[in-house]
Amino acid sequence: MPSVFLSPSTQEWNPYINGGNEEQYMNLIADRMEPYLRSSGISFNRNNPNKNANGAVADSNMGNYDVHLALHSNAAPESLAGKLRGIDIYYSLVSQSSQNLANIIANNFKIIYPIPDKVNARPTTTLGEVTKTKAVSVLCEIGYHDNLQDANWIKNNIDTIAINLVQSLCDYFGIPFINAGPIKYGTVVTQNTGLNIRDYPSINSKIIGSIPNGDGVTIYGETDGWYVIFYKGITGYANSDFIVI
8 A cells, every 4th residue: 555755844934924834834734634644545654843854855765655745835035025826846857756746736736726827747856855755756835825815725725735635646546535534443254264455445456465354453444345444554455344343
């Protein structure tokens, strides 16, 4: 199953024009992403808020993540302060996967951002969180926090932005997006055989583990007769017919 390193901004010194700061609101978005990541079967870790971007890259590269997702908001140059709006998704010039992910995120943001033609995927050769990560990486500049309209849009759409980002990750990974609900717990009930854990909700998908009859599992989400489950370090899909809540 896919895994993501979430890297919301640690730049508390970048104030929003309507109060608060970049670190605060990017972390709120990451907070709201977590239940949807979990319910959709995407495992994740977060950056250390006491480290800078180089520290986030180092921590990300110590793991085995499929995607490094950096979350930021932007500010215009002093001469244009408060006058710019838009969303930029930065990708690596040397990674087709990075560009693909950036395009998916940008296209989905066009659906929720009030000025769709101001949403762009852009290449970068200088942003370390894009160019120095082992995982496929993009950096999202979600609006301009020195522009009152953008700052208000971010503050009023934390949940919508979080859901949109998780939907984009699901699109990139080719898995279904599953709405978050309460975490449940169940017991496997079979004919004394193990219940397969799969990497996609289909009987034709790859088997990545097995749960013995009678063992308990954690249930994060449900889609079309399959549960997204966690069992002994494995996240995957299991047939809901054989799990009793």
